[in-house]
Amino acid sequence: MSNNNGNLKDYVSFYDVKTKHKGILSWLLTTDHKRIGIMYLFSIGAFFLVGLTFAFLMRLEMLTTGPTIVDAQTYNSFFTLHGMIMVFLFIIPGIPAVFGNFFLPMQLGAEDVAFPRLNLLSYHLYLIGALLAIFSLVFQTHIDTGWTFYVPYSLRTGTDIALPLLAAFILGFSSILTGLNFVTTCHRMRVKGMKMFSMPLFTWSLYSTAWIQVIATPIIGITIVLVLLERTFKFGIFDPTLGGDPVLFQHLFWIYSHPAVYIMAIPAFGIISDVIATFSRKSIFGYKVMAYSTLAIAVIGYMVWAHHMFTSGMSDTARTVFSFLTFFVAIPTGVKVFNWVATLWRGTIVLSAPMLFALSSIFLFSIGGLTGLHLGTISTDIHLHDTYFVIAHFHYVIIGGILSMFIAGLHYWYPKMFGVMYNEKVAKTGVVLYFIGANVLYFPMFIMGYMGMPRRYFDYLPEYQIYHVVSTVGSWILITAILLMIVNLIVAKVKGNRIAGGNPWGAKTLEWAMPSPPPLLNFVETPVATEDPYDYHGHDERVFIENKEKDIQEVN
Amino acid sequence: MFEQASKYAATVDDVMIYVTVISVAMLLLITVAMIYFVIRYNAKRNPIPTPYHGNVAIEITWIVIPTILVMTMFFYGYKDFAELRNTKEQDMEISVTAKMWDWDFEYENGTKTDTLYIPVNKTIKFNITSIDVLHSFYIPGFRIKEDAVPGRDGFVFITSEKTGTFDIACAEYCGQRHWDMYKKLVVLPQDEFAAWYGEEDSNIEDKASSEEVKEEESDDVADSEDSESDND
Amino acid sequence: MSTTSVDSHGHGNNAAHGYGDNSQLYVHVHRDDYGSKFGMWLFLFTEVLLFGGLFILYYGYRIAYPQDYHNAAMELNIVMGAVNTLVLLTSSLTMVLSIVALRRKSIKVSLFYLGITFLSGATFCVNKYFEWMGKIHHGIYPGSEDLAARPAGEIVFFGLYYLMTGLHTFHVIVGMVIMVFCYIFIKTGTINSDKYIVLENAGLYWHLVDLIWIFLFPLFYLLH
Numbered sequence A: 001m002s003n004n005n006g007n008l009k010d011y012v013s014f015y016d017v018k019t020k021h022k023g024i025l026s027w028l029l030t031t032d033h034k035r036i037g038i039m040y041l042f043s044i045g046a047f048f049l050v051g052l053t054f055a056f057l058m059r060l061e062m063l064t065t066g067p068t069i070v071d072a073q074t075y076n077s078f079f080t081l082h083g084m085i086m087v088f089l090f091i092i093p094g095i096p097a098v099f100g101n102f103f104l105p106m107q108l109g110a111e112d113v114a115f116p117r118l119n120l121l122s123y124h125l126y127l128i129g130a131l132l133a134i135f136s137l138v139f140q141t142h143i144d145t146g147w148t149f150y151v152p153y154s155l156r157t158g159t160d161i162a163l164p165l166l167a168a169f170i171l172g173f174s175s176i177l178t179g180l181n182f183v184t185t186c187h188r189m190r191v192k193g194m195k196m197f198s199m200p201l202f203t204w205s206l207y208s209t210a211w212i213q214v215i216a217t218p219i220i221g222i223t224i225v226l227v228l229l230e231r232t233f234k235f236g237i238f239d240p241t242l243g244g245d246p247v248l249f250q251h252l253f254w255i256y257s258h259p260a261v262y263i264m265a266i267p268a269f270g271i272i273s274d275v276i277a278t279f280s281r282k283s284i285f286g287y288k289v290m291a292y293s294t295l296a297i298a299v300i301g302y303m304v305w306a307h308h309m310f311t312s313g314m315s316d317t318a319r320t321v322f323s324f325l326t327f328f329v330a331i332p333t334g335v336k337v338f339n340w341v342a343t344l345w346r347g348t349i350v351l352s353a354p355m356l357f358a359l360s361s362i363f364l365f366s367i368g369g370l371t372g373l374h375l376g377t378i379s380t381d382i383h384l385h386d387t388y389f390v391i392a393h394f395h396y397v398i399i400g401g402i403l404s405m406f407i408a409g410l411h412y413w414y415p416k417m418f419g420v421m422y423n424e425k426v427a428k429t430g431v432v433l434y435f436i437g438a439n440v441l442y443f444p445m446f447i448m449g450y451m452g453m454p455r456r457y458f459d460y461l462p463e464y465q466i467y468h469v470v471s472t473v474g475s476w477i478l479i480t481a482i483l484l485m486i487v488n489l490i491v492a493k494v495k496g497n498r499i500a501g502g503n504p505w506g507a508k509t510l511e512w513a514m515p516s517p518p519p520l521l522n523f524v525e526t527p528v529a530t531e532d533p534y535d536y537h538g539h540d541e542r543v544f545i546e547n548k549e550k551d552i553q554e555v556n
Numbered sequence B: 001m002f003e004q005a006s007k008y009a010a011t012v013d014d015v016m017i018y019v020t021v022i023s024v025a026m027l028l029l030i031t032v033a034m035i036y037f038v039i040r041y042n043a044k045r046n047p048i049p050t051p052y053h054g055n056v057a058i059e060i061t062w063i064v065i066p067t068i069l070v071m072t073m074f075f076y077g078y079k080d081f082a083e084l085r086n087t088k089e090q091d092m093e094i095s096v097t098a099k100m101w102d103w104d105f106e107y108e109n110g111t112k113t114d115t116l117y118i119p120v121n122k123t124i125k126f127n128i129t130s131i132d133v134l135h136s137f138y139i140p141g142f143r144i145k146e147d148a149v150p151g152r153d154g155f156v157f158i159t160s161e162k163t164g165t166f167d168i169a170c171a172e173y174c175g176q177r178h179w180d181m182y183k184k185l186v187v188l189p190q191d192e193f194a195a196w197y198g199e200e201d202s203n204i205e206d207k208a209s210s211e212e213v214k215e216e217e218s219d220d221v222a223d224s225e226d227s228e229s230d231n232d
Numbered sequence C: 001m002s003t004t005s006v007d008s009h010g011h012g013n014n015a016a017h018g019y020g021d022n023s024q025l026y027v028h029v030h031r032d033d034y035g036s037k038f039g040m041w042l043f044l045f046t047e048v049l050l051f052g053g054l055f056i057l058y059y060g061y062r063i064a065y066p067q068d069y070h071n072a073a074m075e076l077n078i079v080m081g082a083v084n085t086l087v088l089l090t091s092s093l094t095m096v097l098s099i100v101a102l103r104r105k106s107i108k109v110s111l112f113y114l115g116i117t118f119l120s121g122a123t124f125c126v127n128k129y130f131e132w133m134g135k136i137h138h139g140i141y142p143g144s145e146d147l148a149a150r151p152a153g154e155i156v157f158f159g160l161y162y163l164m165t166g167l168h169t170f171h172v173i174v175g176m177v178i179m180v181f182c183y184i185f186i187k188t189g190t191i192n193s194d195k196y197i198v199l200e201n202a203g204l205y206w207h208l209v210d211l212i213w214i215f216l217f218p219l220f221y222l223l224h
């Protein structure tokens, strides 16, 4: 086992290393990918909590018919802010910016990304965008267009939409630069001997995601600019009274925003691949198929955008073609799910907290993904479009799938990032609560949706109330679970729990081949890449545990 | 609970059940496999993993079978959709104009109403547009929905097969009172409808029988054809 | 497994490493010209897609309003457009000459050609300014009453005309700013015959700006 790397006592971690600038500036002006990753973690975490607050308030409002805690206008801005913050500030940058920055170079055996200064610029752009968004949140009338800001409503609304949209534009720029950086890094920074097809699957997923970021994001950039200009100068591009066509706006919006859901999803899949392989003590089943299916999702995902527009008034032929194409994204995703499950077969399964979370997320994601099929089927989507069924679909994929995977990753890499181990029992309790909460919160929405409850409704007919009540109770369970897990992680760090050691999980990928937290330039010794990134030949769990105990005694 | 107002609604529900059954089967398959493996190959029971890198035949199987399954889903969905969009002989045309935050329903004879009355066992065509922002004309009981887009005309057909009252909702976000665009669709027996329609219409002297109403409508087919070709 | 394994690390500059001795500052000394160019190509790709969104709109509306497009396009001044095309094409050439000269270590020549490129960009902008002013005097600008009275397709055509040529001109200006920086860096020697990747990337950017114009010109001025 690689435990010999873990026990260097006299190295300096990247937290303690002397830096040119002092204090907060040593963070804000750093080009170290690890520090940037940590900064993203905290910024993104903060926004996540803001978005979560809006979600909580929304659920509270839906507890009873009629006004419960706020009026209609406020509710409309709640879901808009919730959607925009969660999408643009949290989940799209999420995994690539936090774990991608921290671990991509390490998994490649590199010292840093290809363009460290550009990386810092990405972070600064993120920060500027975020500050604009906050400024607007605090000082302006709240945007009420929905996160999709469809024209013509977004051209007419009296609320301040300029700053939030500008923020989204800047965040897009940040995303493009990150993508560009990662693609180049994967091509140019691999350690000697590592081929493209011996990169870990998390790195593969970042690579595909980076391509989507590069290809899709410019379109939303120009679309936002057009909406802003249209509002001020009346170009007539989208305004129907001037000859523009609102349906064209929807095309431009979804050409970005559909691939964007895969920007969220693919890196999360990458985390799960790494976690499953590590805790099955086995190479991933069908490694190449996994790598190709990641690319396939990226490519096919680019061709299905109009499945959000089956009732929009585009031609019937287009509706049919896009329904047809939509089904093909399900195939590579299905391949991934099956390969994960097959990896377990004849492995040595260690049910640690990250692993438990990974398994639960596969289940929840599958529910979300499979209901995507109901939405891709054209006749049913006509009924389900813009109802709570859609809300349930994407919260299952996002909260059940991607966020679970994000948190699984957080628990998996936490010892590496902070050098301490958390209480696994509490973490596992969190997983179980999370699983229950997510189902109670979102399952009733499927039923409501099929009964015909439209989304973005401040008020509803009395027959839906029972479902809304159950759902709101679910939100409390879920939020408890999340807070429990966050507190558990914070406590571990503050109390300085037992030292994690370099490789507490017995993982094989290169980010574990160094002490935790890592030293400034990552590797103490130039790492050696293996043909198979998850090479568990000759692994014996009993020996591994014995060595681990010894290690821990030595360190403490 | 899931009210069906027409045969079309029933076929949509059938597709829904079809997709759901396949989905549940798939979900069970992977869940059972996962749980079984976790127990069977637990680290305690199986401390030495057996390296295995994959198998082409299996990969092909789980590419091909899901592909076939989803293609059947596409096909059933498409079949109903084609049926829905097929230009049919309509018995009656009603123009629907959305605005913030109300619907205007206008019959061929110029009658405007707030609650939409239609006769049972007739095929009705709604011509849908909007005068301000996007809205969406949604009748859950009939499983149909079509956006109201300013500057464009959309259409949707329904065939009323039983009498009763159904909700009409706005499904595309349109501002502050988007939630407040609920209206009622009332399907009346033909004679009752004729009585109501005749009363509303001061131009028709004869309190028309349902046959006459029908004849009048078919005169207007020529009209309606222009508005159809506007689509797409 | 010693902690001072820096030598085995394959980097000449020990002082650049944080291991062992935490009094050392970290200086990143990674240089990869091929990587830089690769990154630049990716960036250019995103620029193409940025305009791609607008080209989609252009075609969408062209299909919807063929007649209005025809009428509106007749009003644009082909001569002005053609002159600008020539100017930009020439500047692309001088940009290449500047890079070639730098690689041959003739700094003066390189600076001279860079200057010419800059002036061409400026000429383009001035030309564009007069062209726009002419239109605006005729009351053709977004939001004007004259324009609002015209058919829908013409409003859209001119809307797109201002947007796309405007966005393009913005890119020309950005290109010119970059050239100013290059000029300074060549003078100070930061960019030199050994390390000219920045100038090369600036050149790539400028060619892209040129290329986009090559598409805009026929779409707005020639295609009736």
Ligand code: HEA
Pocket: A148, A261, A262, A264, A265, A307, A308, A309, A326, A327, A329, A330, A331, A333, A334, A335, A337, A365, A366, A367, A368, A369, A370, A372, A373, A375, A376, A377, A381, A384, A385, A386, A390, A393, A394, A397, A398, A402, B022, B026, B027, B030, B066, B067, B069, B070
């Ligand atoms: C990360 C986010 C994410 C992901 C991964 C997905 C994945 C998918 N989505 Fe989802 N979607 C959203 C986020 C996401 N979606 C959001 C945010 C919206 C709403 C936007 C808005 O309007 O605000 C939306 C809306 C949305 C719509 C539009 C609904 C409407 O408004 O009318 C449609 C329609 O086709 C759709 C389809 C799909 C499909 C087919 C997949 C597929 O990729 C799913 C593939 C996965 C599986 C199929 C499950 C696993 C596979 C197996 C277990 C194998 C066996 C399966 C087979 C039989 C094939 N989605």
Ligand code: HEA
Pocket: A041, A042, A044, A045, A046, A048, A052, A055, A056, A058, A059, A079, A080, A082, A083, A084, A086, A087, A090, A091, A145, A146, A147, A148, A391, A395, A398, A399, A403, A406, A407, A441, A455, A456, A457, A458, A475, A478, A479, A482, A485, A486
């Ligand atoms: C990333 C996307 C995301 C996330 C996480 C959520 C989370 C939640 N959302 Fe969602 N939601 C959207 C994206 C998201 N949402 C979008 C795009 C819309 C559409 C808006 C529109 O219509 O315009 C929407 C709309 C929407 C509605 C519909 C409003 C309406 O149409 O009227 C509702 C209603 O209940 C709702 C509820 C919730 C709840 C209860 C939660 C949460 O309670 C769920 C709990 C949270 C988690 C499970 C995350 C756990 C994560 C961590 C623990 C990470 C911690 C990490 C660090 C601290 C670093 N949301």
Ligand code: CUA
Pocket: B098, B099, B101, B134, B135, B136, B170, B171, B172, B173, B174, B175, B177, B178, B179, B181
């Ligand atoms: Cu009208 Cu929503």
Ligand SMILES: [Cu+2]
Pocket: A257, A258, A261, A304, A305, A307, A308
């Ligand atoms: Cu989509």
